[in-house]
Amino acid sequence: xxxxxxxxxxxxxxxxxxxxxxxxxxxxxxxxxxxxxxxxxxxxxxxxxxxxxxxxxxxxxxxxxxxxxxxxxxxxxxxxxxxxxxxxxxxxxxxxxxxxxxxxxxxxxxxxxxxxxxxxxxxxxxxxxxxxxxxxxxxxxxxxxxxxxxxxxxxxxxxxxxxxxxxxxxxxxxxxxxxxxxxxxxxxxxxxxxxxxxxxxxxxxxxxxxxxxxxxxxxxxx
Numbered sequence: 001x002x003x004x005x006x007x008x009x010x011x012x013x014x015x016x017x018x019x020x021x022x023x024x025x026x027x028x029x030x031x032x033x034x035x036x037x038x039x040x041x042x043x044x045x046x047x048x049x050x051x052x053x054x055x056x057x058x059x060x061x062x063x064x065x066x067x068x069x070x071x072x073x074x075x076x077x078x079x080x081x082x083x084x085x086x087x088x089x090x091x092x093x094x095x096x097x098x099x100x101x102x103x104x105x106x107x108x109x110x111x112x113x114x115x116x117x118x119x120x121x122x123x124x125x126x127x128x129x130x131x132x133x134x135x136x137x138x139x140x141x142x143x144x145x146x147x148x149x150x151x152x153x154x155x156x157x158x159x160x161x162x163x164x165x166x167x168x169x170x171x172x173x174x175x176x177x178x179x180x181x182x183x184x185x186x187x188x189x190x191x192x193x194x195x196x197x198x199x200x201x202x203x204x205x206x207x208x209x210x211x212x213x214x215x216x217x218x219x220x221x222x
Contacts, residue, residue: 021045026120028081029053030089033113035106035120039130042098042122051158052081052090057108057118059094060146064129067137068107068114069144076152080110089158096153098122105133109145 024046027036030053042048050059061075062068070077078094098104104122107114119137124130 021047023047023049026050026059027053027089028059028108029055029057029118030087033108033116033118035059035108035118038120039124039127040120040122042101044098044101046098048096048098048122049158050078050094050096052078052083052092052094053088054083054086056080056082057110057113058145059106059120060109061152062105062107062119064103064105064133064136066140067105067119067133068109068140068142070109070146071105074152076106077146077150078153079150079155091157092155093158094150094153094155103129107137107143109143112143114143115140 020043022043024040024042026040026048027034028050030036030051040048058080059076059078061071061077063071076096081090081092081094083090101123103124105124106120106122108118114137117134117137119134121130121133124133
């Protein structure tokens with residue numbers, strides 16, 4: 001039987017991780033062919049939340065060597081998000097959980113958007129590395145959309161006190177409800193997101209981790 005100290009340590013670590021996790025909103029195409037922010041710093045457990053603007057964009061993981069081609073493993077693809085009205089975010093968002101601090105590269109696969117500079121990075125080692133990635137994208141021969149549908153993240157219905165939420169602590173929160181769209185995976189599978197309210201400070205996960213702590217204590221004293 002696990003010792004009480006080990007159970008408490010595991011539960012405390014889970015609780016601490018949930019408290020520190022944050023949601024990072026990324027605006028896709030609001031100010032032209034850009035991701036904002038484009039050069040992102042994130043910790044393991046953080047959630048990238050992509051908000052799409054006019055007219056029709058996507059987000060796809062790539063590699064530093066091939067900026068405008070899909071990464072073949074452990075990547076993600078949002079599908080396309082058509083938005084008719086300028087200055088208004090899409091009804092849905094695309095959410096990806098950061099699982100590593102290894103540099104992650106991404107781009108928009110619409111038209112020649114990637115070559116036009118519509119690229120981004122998470123945890124690039126330096127600004128110089130990110131600039132080299134953008135330069136390589138400009139020289140890419142083609143801009144490739146992945147075959148099949150959405151993968152590596154979840155599409156969710158979004159409503160918030162502001163169009164793109166907030167990456168810092170505060171009262172702003174985003175209500176997320178899983179939705180199906182025409183760009184779901186070819187197999188018909190869908191990400192296992194659940195309906196919940198996710199405060200951008202990461203506090204939404206605190207209740208879950210607190211429950212884990214309580215359950216652990218109950219198990220220890222049973």
